[in-house]
Amino acid sequence: MTESEQIARLQGVVEDLLHEARNQGADAAEAGVSAQTGLSVTVRLGETETIEHTSDNGLGITVYFGRRKGSANTTDLRPEAIRESVAAACRIARYTSEDPAAGLADPDLLARDVPDLDLYHPWQVDAEQAAAIARECEDAARHADPRISNSEGATLYTQRSSFVYGNSHGFIGGYPTTRHSLSCAVIAQQGDEMQRDYWYDSSRVPSELADPAEIGRRAAERTLARLDGRHLSTRECPVLFRADIAPSLLRSLFGAIRGHAVYRKSTFLLDQIGEQIFPEWVGVTENPLQPRGPASAPFDNEGVATRYRELISGGVLQGYLLDSYAARKLGMQSTASAGGVRNARITSSGESFADLLSKMDRGVLVTELMGQGSNMVTGDYSRGAAGFWVENGEIQYPIEEITVAGNLRDMYHQLLAVGTDDDIPSSIKTGSWLIERMTVGGN
Amino acid sequence: MSHSIAIARETLLDTPGLSEAHLDQVMNRLLSRRVDAADIYFQYARLESWVLEDGIIKEGSHSIEQGAGLRAISGDKTGFAYTDSLELSRLLDAAGAARAIAKAGQHGTQAVSAQGVPAPLYPAINPLDSLNEEQKIDLMRRADAAARAADPRVQQVIVSLVAAHDIVLVMDNAGQISGDVRPLVRMNVQVIVEHNGKREQGSAGGGAREALDFFLVDDRAVGYAHEAVRQALVNLDAVAAPAGMLPVVLGPGWPGVLLHEAVGHGLEGDFNRKGTSAFSGRIGQRVASPLCTVVDDGTLPGRRGSLTVDDEGTPSGNNVLIENGILKGYMQDRMNARLMGVAPTGNGRRESYAHLPMPRMTNTYMLAGKHKADEIIASVKHGLYAVNFGGGQVDITSGKFVFSANEAYLIENGKVTRPVKGATLIGNGPEVMNRISMVGDDLALDGGIGTCGKEGQSVPVGVGQPTLKIDQLTVGGTAA
Numbered sequence: 001m002t003e004s005e006q007i008a009r010l011q012g013v014v015e016d017l018l019h020e021a022r023n024q025g026a027d028a029a030e031a032g033v034s035a036q037t038g039l040s041v042t043v044r045l046g047e048t049e050t051i052e053h054t055s056d057n058g059l060g061i062t063v064y065f066g067r068r069k070g071s072a073n074t075t076d077l078r079p080e081a082i083r084e085s086v087a088a089a090c091r092i093a094r095y096t097s098e099d100p101a102a103g104l105a106d107p108d109l110l111a112r113d114v115p116d117l118d119l120y121h122p123w124q125v126d127a128e129q130a131a132a133i134a135r136e137c138e139d140a141a142r143h144a145d146p147r148i149s150n151s152e153g154a155t156l157y158t159q160r161s162s163f164v165y166g167n168s169h170g171f172i173g174g175y176p177t178t179r180h181s182l183s184c185a186v187i188a189q190q191g192d193e194m195q196r197d198y199w200y201d202s203s204r205v206p207s208e209l210a211d212p213a214e215i216g217r218r219a220a221e222r223t224l225a226r227l228d229g230r231h232l233s234t235r236e237c238p239v240l241f242r243a244d245i246a247p248s249l250l251r252s253l254f255g256a257i258r259g260h261a262v263y264r265k266s267t268f269l270l271d272q273i274g275e276q277i278f279p280e281w282v283g284v285t286e287n288p289l290q291p292r293g294p295a296s297a298p299f300d301n302e303g304v305a306t307r308y309r310e311l312i313s314g315g316v317l318q319g320y321l322l323d324s325y326a327a328r329k330l331g332m333q334s335t336a337s338a339g340g341v342r343n344a345r346i347t348s349s350g351e352s353f354a355d356l357l358s359k360m361d362r363g364v365l366v367t368e369l370m371g372q373g374s375n376m377v378t379g380d381y382s383r384g385a386a387g388f389w390v391e392n393g394e395i396q397y398p399i400e401e402i403t404v405a406g407n408l409r410d411m412y413h414q415l416l417a418v419g420t421d422d423d424i425p426s427s428i429k430t431g432s433w434l435i436e437r438m439t440v441g442g443n
Numbered sequence: 444m445s446h447s448i449a450i451a452r453e454t455l456l457d458t459p460g461l462s463e464a465h466l467d468q469v470m471n472r473l474l475s476r477r478v479d480a481a482d483i484y485f486q487y488a489r490l491e492s493w494v495l496e497d498g499i500i501k502e503g504s505h506s507i508e509q510g511a512g513l514r515a516i517s518g519d520k521t522g523f524a525y526t527d528s529l530e531l532s533r534l535l536d537a538a539g540a541a542r543a544i545a546k547a548g549q550h551g552t553q554a555v556s557a558q559g560v561p562a563p564l565y566p567a568i569n570p571l572d573s574l575n576e577e578q579k580i581d582l583m584r585r586a587d588a589a590a591r592a593a594d595p596r597v598q599q600v601i602v603s604l605v606a607a608h609d610i611v612l613v614m615d616n617a618g619q620i621s622g623d624v625r626p627l628v629r630m631n632v633q634v635i636v637e638h639n640g641k642r643e644q645g646s647a648g649g650g651a652r653e654a655l656d657f658f659l660v661d662d663r664a665v666g667y668a669h670e671a672v673r674q675a676l677v678n679l680d681a682v683a684a685p686a687g688m689l690p691v692v693l694g695p696g697w698p699g700v701l702l703h704e705a706v707g708h709g710l711e712g713d714f715n716r717k718g719t720s721a722f723s724g725r726i727g728q729r730v731a732s733p734l735c736t737v738v739d740d741g742t743l744p745g746r747r748g749s750l751t752v753d754d755e756g757t758p759s760g761n762n763v764l765i766e767n768g769i770l771k772g773y774m775q776d777r778m779n780a781r782l783m784g785v786a787p788t789g790n791g792r793r794e795s796y797a798h799l800p801m802p803r804m805t806n807t808y809m810l811a812g813k814h815k816a817d818e819i820i821a822s823v824k825h826g827l828y829a830v831n832f833g834g835g836q837v838d839i840t841s842g843k844f845v846f847s848a849n850e851a852y853l854i855e856n857g858k859v860t861r862p863v864k865g866a867t868l869i870g871n872g873p874e875v876m877n878r879i880s881m882v883g884d885d886l887a888l889d890g891g892i893g894t895c896g897k898e899g900q901s902v903p904v905g906v907g908q909p910t911l912k913i914d915q916l917t918v919g920g921t922a923a
Contacts, residue, residue: 373919
């Protein structure tokens with residue numbers, strides 16, 4: 001089946017669903033259907049270890065009887081499963097309460113056309129070819145240094161998906177996407193000490209994936225750098241979050257400005273629109289329409305047209321992340337955020353990674369974070385960490401078994417610099433973050 | 444034949460029109476000269492969830508998950524494909540895709556010993572129907588009302604109720620067919636409290652492999668509401684937690700997440716076969732203080748982590764992992780057991796038909812010791828007493844693990860004093876286990892809330908422990 005035939009088939013399923021919902025008495029309905037196929041091949045110690053053929057269908061429907069709603073989803077797209085799902089959603093809607101905020105997105109906000117964001121680039125790779133690529137990646141890691149003693153393997157994963165969303169306002173739209181990734185994790189040993197680390201790349205386009213050997217070498221380099229880790233005594237000092245883990249600090253920001261957290265008052269950034277959250281030089285944007293972008297989408301999960309947006313400008317919070325429900329709860333308008341933030345980016349203050357180390361002079365470079373450890377209601381932040389001790393602007397030695405703690409509100413205010421080193425395979429683009437002062441727990 | 448197997452056969456074979464001859468045909472397709480082991484896993488799952496928020500029943504959702512996963516193993520190589528259709532043609536296609544791995548493999552044989560059918564550990568019921576909709580809604584409203592009545596500072600209450608009905612059937616290459624009907628229910632109450640402009644949260648809940656009236660027994664639903672409010676109010680008064688190495692006393696029950704992270708994952712068979720765990724090759728060695736005996740027990744009736752048979756058809760077991768500080772054994776699925784030359788332990792689990800099985804924990808806990816909880820606390824001059832936790836994480840290769848306290852107190856001169864803010868605790872598994880210097884007589888299991896993630900797969904688990912004291916552990920507070 002070609003992708004356009006697949007989209008047409010899924011559009012048929014959505015139309016059937018909406019029709020079935022009307023037949024069962026719903027006043028309004030919305031449905032999303034997806035179909036995904038993929039191949040995942042793992043090579044370990046030079047040999048093919050697993051070949052996985054993935055194939056996932058999913059369908060979700062929400063029906064409204066006045067302002068009461070019910071939902072159902074299924075992985076089974078046969079007509080009888082669809083009828084059962086619609087019936088289940090309608091039955092549930094008899095028991096949910098009238099909720100003035102419930103309902104479809106406002107018709108005025110729905111996408112009028114579906115721009116082609118160039119997200120579909122299938123890879124005609126079979127299991128043997130996939131294994132050869134994964135092997136090249138793992139070989140590069142294993143042969144990088146004699147201390148690389150073991151491997152968790154390298155995995156090539158390629159998938160193609162189609163997604164269609166429609167609602168009873170008459171909106172229906174869909175598009176195909178692809179995603180390809182290559183990852184590698186190896187183990188280094190020195191005496192009794194073992195350390196593990198990994199690296200990966202991910203892309204919409206096969207030819208844009210990083211060179212397999214380069215991914216492998218980087219996995220080995222990251223792993224080797226951890227050997228001989230020392231403990232650190234407890235102190236307060238500046239902390240530099242390396243670019244590959246810095247996206248988690250923006251994810252905390254997005255969690256805090258999610259409309260659902262705001263109307264529940266379960267966020268440390270309550271009523272902060274127009275307030276200074278970061279220093280003045282900081283800007284955070286979202287660009288869902290970025291061609292080939294890792295999180296691009298022409299419309300959100302409710303059919304609302306997406307657009308470029310400033311979330312933070314001049315360090316000031318510009319708005320929340322709102323779906324229709326949260327928007328109505330707060331008396332605002334949807335920001336096309338059903339399904340999350342898409343292709344976020346934070347401005348760099350212009351320093352290279354080396355500049356950031358010099359600027360910090362003496363402090364902790366964090367390269368791994370462990371555990372959850374943030375309280376989104378208060379902003380209190382406490383995570384397990386590993387990284388390097390930096391002195392005179394230079395990396396001295398690896399450190400492990402430490403904690404970094406503070407409060408996210410203070411950490412955002414005390415952001416001294418964001419590096420230009422944003423070459424990371426994440427849908428959140430950021431360089432490394434230098435934070436003025438945090439508590440580092442050690443021995 | 445047990446009731447569970449009869450239900451599984453009817454749902455997963457008779458209804459879609461599959462006969463044993465069809466299964467043999469699919470199995471023959473899956474097996475080739477070089478395949479050592481193979482299985483076909485059928486699943487029918489229904490899940491229903493409800494959310495109460497702002498005092499109204501805001502959401503309800505029904506989910507269907509159904510399909511079959513087909514696996515062919517050759518040596519240590521695995522081919523896997525799955526289908527959401529139980530039609531014979533689709534099963535045969537998936538079998539053809541899964542067996543392709545054998546081209547790369549070597550010849551071997553899998554001896555599968557026939558095993559008896561164990562007695563079911565939970566009733567073969569559909570918990571979605573165990574209360575009617577009015578009763579489910581009433582249950583949530585009672586919890587909401589109890590939370591709001593408990594204290595005027597309660598601003599927001601979110602109650603969730605989930606019931607899952609999972610029917611599985613697995614056929615291995617020896618032709619043995621196992622089946623299981625697994626009910627699972629879960630309820631949670633989350634509250635936000637506000638006082639003088641300061642806000643905090645609290646959360647409590649429980650669950651079991653039982654009917655939904657589990658939450659009516661002993662008025663559990665109301666108990667969750669009171670517990671969530673209590674936690675939130677304690678945290679409202681919390682001061683900054685200490686930073687650095689301190690003696691830490693962990694309360695009984697859910698703080699057993701310590702064991703899940705510090706030793707549990709590191710004792711899963713796959714990591715040890717591959718030599719990637721900090722515990723690899725250490726059977727018979729001391730890995731914990733002599734006070735520690737840790738088991739993984741999938742045989743506890745009705746528990747969230749329990750399984751009558753695992754997802755490969757092996758009866759679950761009560762497996763001793765560490766006995767008086769000495770490492771005794773790993774948790775195994777069939778493939779890793781065969782490759783390591785030991786018996787499967789009933790720990791082969793998978794999130795669904797669309798995921799490969801691997802060694803996973805069930806209910807992991809430490810046996811009781813001889814000290815009273817009071818004596819343990821009294822022995823600490825300056826330390827932390829942590830009684831409630833969020834999640835944890837472990838790097839099984841280096842042994843580093845974290846777990847995050849969300850209710851903790853200072854111990855000053857042998858007495859529990861002020862509550863402190865949540866903080867992450869970090870340590871090295873074997874080192875921390877060796878620093879356990881006192882173990883309480885108050886073993887408790889958690890209330891049925893745990894979910895474990897590994898390689899992207901989530902499965903329900905249980906943990907437990909008595910009160911215990913760790914002489915030194917790094918605490919990630921802000922008060923340096």
